[in-house]
Amino acid sequence: xxxRVIVLGADGYLGWATALHLSAHGHDVVxxxxxxxxxxxxxxxTQSLIAIRTMGQRVKLWHALTGHSIAWRRLDVCDAVGVxxxxxxxxxxxLVHFAEQRSAPFSMIDLPHAVMTQVNNLVGTLNxxxxxxxxxxxxxxxxxxxxxxxxxxxxxxEEGFIxxxxxxxxxxxxxxxxxxxxxxxxxxxxxxxxxxxxRVWGLRATDLHQGVVYxxxxxxxxxxxxxxxxxxxxxxxxxxxxxxxxxxxVGLPLTVYGKGGQTRGFLDIRDTVACIxxxxxxxxxxxxxxxxxxFTEQFSVKSLAEKVRDARAANRLPTSIVHLPNPRVEREQxxxxxxxxxxxxxxxxxxxxGDTLIESMIELIEQHASRVDPVVLxxxxxxxxxxxxxxxxxxxxxxxVEPVDVVSPRRHGRRSTPATDWRPPARLAQTR
Amino acid sequence: xxxRVIVLGADGYLGWATALHLSAHGHDVVxxxxxxxxxxxxxxxTQSLIAIRTMGQRVKLWHALTGHSIAWRRLDVCDAVGVxxxxxxxxxxxLVHFAEQRSAPFSMIDLPHAVMTQVNNLVGTLNxxxxxxxxxxxxxxxxxxxxxxxxxxxxxxEEGFIxxxxxxxxxxxxxxxxxxxxxxxxxxxxxxxxxxxxRVWGLRATDLHQGVVYxxxxxxxxxxxxxxxxxxxxxxxxxxxxxxxxxxxVGLPLTVYGKGGQTRGFLDIRDTVACIxxxxxxxxxxxxxxxxxxFTEQFSVKSLAEKVRDARAANRLPTSIVHLPNPRVEREQxxxxxxxxxxxxxxxxxxxxGDTLIESMIELIEQHASRVDPVVLxxxxxxxxxxxxxxxxxxxxxxxVEPVDVVSPRRHGRRSTPATDWRPPARLAQTR
Numbered sequence: 019x020x021x022r023v024i025v026l027g028a029d030g031y032l033g034w035a036t037a038l039h040l041s042a043h044g045h046d047v048v049x050x051x052x053x054x055x056x057x058x059x060x061x062x063x064t065q066s067l068i069a070i071r072t073m074g075q076r077v078k079l080w081h082a083l084t085g086h087s088i089a090w091r092r093l094d095v096c097d098a099v100g101v102x103x104x105x106x107x108x109x110x111x112x113l114v115h116f117a118e119q120r121s122a123p124f125s126m127i128d129l130p131h132a133v134m135t136q137v138n139n140l141v142g143t144l145n146x147x148x149x150x151x152x153x154x155x156x157x158x159x160x161x162x163x164x165x166x167x168x169x170x171x172x173x174x175x176e177e178g179f180i181x182x183x184x185x186x187x188x189x190x191x192x193x194x195x196x197x198x199x200x201x202x203x204x205x206x207x208x209x210x211x212x213x214x215x216x217r218v219w220g221l222r223a224t225d226l227h228q229g230v231v232y233x234x235x236x237x238x239x240x241x242x243x244x245x246x247x248x249x250x251x252x253x254x255x256x257x258x259x260x261x262x263x264x265x266x267x268v269g270l271p272l273t274v275y276g277k278g279g280q281t282r283g284f285l286d287i288r289d290t291v292a293c294i295x296x297x298x299x300x301x302x303x304x305x306x307x308x309x310x311x312x313f314t315e316q317f318s319v320k321s322l323a324e325k326v327r328d329a330r331a332a333n334r335l336p337t338s339i340v341h342l343p344n345p346r347v348e349r350e351q352x353x354x355x356x357x358x359x360x361x362x363x364x365x366x367x368x369x370x371x372g373d374t375l376i377e378s379m380i381e382l383i384e385q386h387a388s389r390v391d392p393v394v395l396x397x398x399x400x401x402x403x404x405x406x407x408x409x410x411x412x413x414x415x416x417x418x419v420e421p422v423d424v425v426s427p428r429r430h431g432r433r434s435t436p437a438t439d440w441r442p443p444a445r446l447a448q449t450r
Numbered sequence: 451x452x453x454r455v456i457v458l459g460a461d462g463y464l465g466w467a468t469a470l471h472l473s474a475h476g477h478d479v480v481x482x483x484x485x486x487x488x489x490x491x492x493x494x495x496t497q498s499l500i501a502i503r504t505m506g507q508r509v510k511l512w513h514a515l516t517g518h519s520i521a522w523r524r525l526d527v528c529d530a531v532g533v534x535x536x537x538x539x540x541x542x543x544x545l546v547h548f549a550e551q552r553s554a555p556f557s558m559i560d561l562p563h564a565v566m567t568q569v570n571n572l573v574g575t576l577n578x579x580x581x582x583x584x585x586x587x588x589x590x591x592x593x594x595x596x597x598x599x600x601x602x603x604x605x606x607x608e609e610g611f612i613x614x615x616x617x618x619x620x621x622x623x624x625x626x627x628x629x630x631x632x633x634x635x636x637x638x639x640x641x642x643x644x645x646x647x648x649r650v651w652g653l654r655a656t657d658l659h660q661g662v663v664y665x666x667x668x669x670x671x672x673x674x675x676x677x678x679x680x681x682x683x684x685x686x687x688x689x690x691x692x693x694x695x696x697x698x699x700v701g702l703p704l705t706v707y708g709k710g711g712q713t714r715g716f717l718d719i720r721d722t723v724a725c726i727x728x729x730x731x732x733x734x735x736x737x738x739x740x741x742x743x744x745f746t747e748q749f750s751v752k753s754l755a756e757k758v759r760d761a762r763a764a765n766r767l768p769t770s771i772v773h774l775p776n777p778r779v780e781r782e783q784x785x786x787x788x789x790x791x792x793x794x795x796x797x798x799x800x801x802x803x804g805d806t807l808i809e810s811m812i813e814l815i816e817q818h819a820s821r822v823d824p825v826v827l828x829x830x831x832x833x834x835x836x837x838x839x840x841x842x843x844x845x846x847x848x849x850x851v852e853p854v855d856v857v858s859p860r861r862h863g864r865r866s867t868p869a870t871d872w873r874p875p876a877r878l879a880q881t882r
Contacts, residue, residue: 098561098565128580129530129576129577130530132576132580133530133576133577136572136573136639136643137569137572137573140568140569140572140639141568144561144565144568144632145561145565148560148561148564171621171623172619172620172621173614173615173616173617173619173620173621173623174616180614180616180626182605182612182614183605184605184606184612185605185606187604187605187606187785188604188605189603189604191626191628192626192627192628193626194612194614194623194625194626195624195642196623196624197642197646198646199646200646203642203643203646206639206642207568207572207635207642210629210635210638211568211632211635213628214629214630214632214635218779218835219835347649347650402650403650403651
């Protein structure tokens with residue numbers, strides 16, 4: 019059954035790929051984004067390896083190529099009034115929510131970035147929950163969460179809930195969570211807020227705890243270069259395998275943080291869009307909050323680097339692996355076994371990572387090699403203990419306070435702009 | 451050993467009692483508050499049953515009566531620069547953090563109140579965490595959380611962490627949480643942020659998951675009427691036993707929400723201040739995040755109402771109990787067994803609830819009976835499913851949006867003021 023679907027965050031890496039995929043499958047898609055990510059790129063001195071067209075251009079091209087229409091609306095989900103109008107006017111069957119600040123390093127730069135990440139993500143999601151309650155209570159919220167909410171417990175990770183027996187009694191309870199950055203924490207806070215809204219207001223939601231995504235192409239994106247989605251490879255926005263492939267393509271060593279024993283769930287971008295379609299086609303009951311762990315394979319970071327190296331070696335292209343001091347605070351040798359059965363049960367047919375995919379990614383990257391900026395492949399410039407490197411901020415005493423520009427310093431010279439004293443509007447905290 | 455202690459939220463019910471108690475025990479106290487709570491009272495049409503003096507007057511009186519000095523500073527913890535300066539200048543041994551919006555009904559009125567509660571509480575706590583990291587990393591953060599973070603699981607509630615054995619492996623993990631309002635969720639979000647900061651930055655914190663507090667007097671407050679702390683009894687700010695005692699004192703029926711089988715942990719205000727002193731005297735190690743369940747006895751709401759009725763009956767004062775439709779979404783018959791051993795191990799000597807205490811509370815209330823406003827003892831005006839009653843808001847279509855004044859409508863007539871479009875500052879969500 020075709021559905022009316024709102025995709026929030028449709029200008030992003032996965033949001034755009036999802037909007038196309040759902041449109042190709044006959045759904046009536048409204049694509050929404052504030053375009054903030056393009057602004058953060060300008061401020062961070064980063065850019066997508068693959069040039070991307072404007073939303074307007076891409077939507078028009080999609081229509082010209084396929085006859086499918088995607089409605090494009092610029093809107094910030096932190097605009098409560100705009101979100102309420104959008105939901106009331108669209109009356110969506112499903113709302114897919116990608117519209118969050120999604121970089122862990124970005125959230126760890128300093129206090130303003132931590133605050134911005136948590137406030138932006140929580141307020142956007144609260145706006146959506148209240149709009150659904152009041153104007154589309156039957157709609158299905160598909161929320162992008164992260165496997166990073168779980169951390170790395172020493173027991174098997176279940177899909178959202180675990181049955182615990184304790185002192186002779188038993189209950190099914192939310193799986194204990196140990197997120198590893200202010201960004202990952204924001205996703206956990208969202209998860210709790212959404213779960214509560216389902217319980218109290220009878221909303222229905224699927225929380226997709228997604229692993230690390232790799233790849234640049236889906237069936238739809240492959241139709242035309244003008245439909246490309248963004249592809250990040252820098253230390254702030256890039257995911258690890260994409261970054262390794264770029265390093266390999268330009269002949270640089272693959273940089274592993276610490277020992278590289280950090281194990282995570284991974285998936286191909288083609289599986290991301292399929293998972294969302296499967297969730298959408300199989301909605302939960304009214305009042306149900308469910309979690310799917312959305313990944314297809316587990317790898318350690320070191321084993322991924324070795325896969326890339328080996329794929330290159332098969333083509334007689336030697337690639338080295340170097341270990342950098344880990345800027346993150348995380349276990350580098352740990353148990354990791356996360357369940358990921360529910361999406362398979364709904365029919366997911368995974369694209370597993372193989373040498374062929376790695377080679378085709380590297381070939382694609384080579385076509386865009388002139389856009390690779392070696393500077394952003396250098397040492398990571400955000401540390402979990404100390405925050406951003408000095409380039410991100412001035413030295414400061416108690417009176418020379420942290421810069422509170424909520425966007426990153428400009429690239430050139432990476433000098434910060436004069437501090438402005440950001441604080442929540444006075445009414446937030448105080449009435450007179 | 452006397453410590454330098456910052457008490458944030460020192461104008462509140464428990465913050466003021468704590469500041470006095472720590473000062474009486476020889477600690478060097480800096481009392482900090484934005485006074486926002488007095489503003490919320492004006493906006494909600496509520497007031498403390500017991501008149502309270504200004505912070506300046508109370509601090510001066512305390513000094514005159516005892517010779518102890520409390521330094522008083524007005525500051526909003528959402529002011530990042532102010533918090534940083536406060537911590538850098540004071541160099542506290544301990545920072546006690548009460549400075550949050552702490553009413554569940556207030557957070558459930560509508561979207562703006564939910565957003566304000568979560569943003570206010572999270573941003574304040576993030577400001578404190580970064581200030582401690584940069585300027586007092588050895589200081590001990592004592593954070594007031596709530597037993598409401600746990601919800602009502604069907605297993606015994608442990609103190610913050612639980613050992614889980616699953617598929618042949620075992621780990622000690624955060625206790626699964628199911629908070630019951632946007633306020634309680636904000637406390638859980640704080641707990642996760644604080645736990646992360648301890649792990650990543652080596653901070654030390656005690657998260658006091660406190661039960662429902664009753665009583666109006668500590669040893670220090672009893673010295674002089676001018677030292678009184680606030681005493682709330684309305685449906686927004688009042689805790690249940692305090693409210694029952696006010697109803698009994700003025701001859702109104704005791705109003706139980708639903709069946710009254712809701713069971714919670716309770717404690718006397720004298721035990722609150724003792725618990726904080728015990729936590730302060732026994733700090734955790736660097737990097738340690740610990741949770742104490744801070745209550746002394748469990749009661750169901752119905753059994754509390756019966757205790758009040760029986761205490762009155764012994765004085766031949768008949769009191770009736772009525773059951774109202776429950777405005778909250780919560781289980782009304784459930785298992786509840788929460789551990790609360792750690793503070794006893796540190797030496798807490800509980801004041802258990804007895805008829806004598808109930809009678810003395812009611813006697814105290816009778817002295818202030820002329821200030822009781824029967825209107826605020828009427829039906830609760832916030833419902834968990836629908837939000838505030840119509841008095842809190844206009845009827846609205848998608849274009850007549852929810853009022854976004856982040857403070858409550860004024861009391862008289864309880865009409866809302868014209869909506870202003872609050873949203874986070876543009877820079878929060880978007881760069882150009």
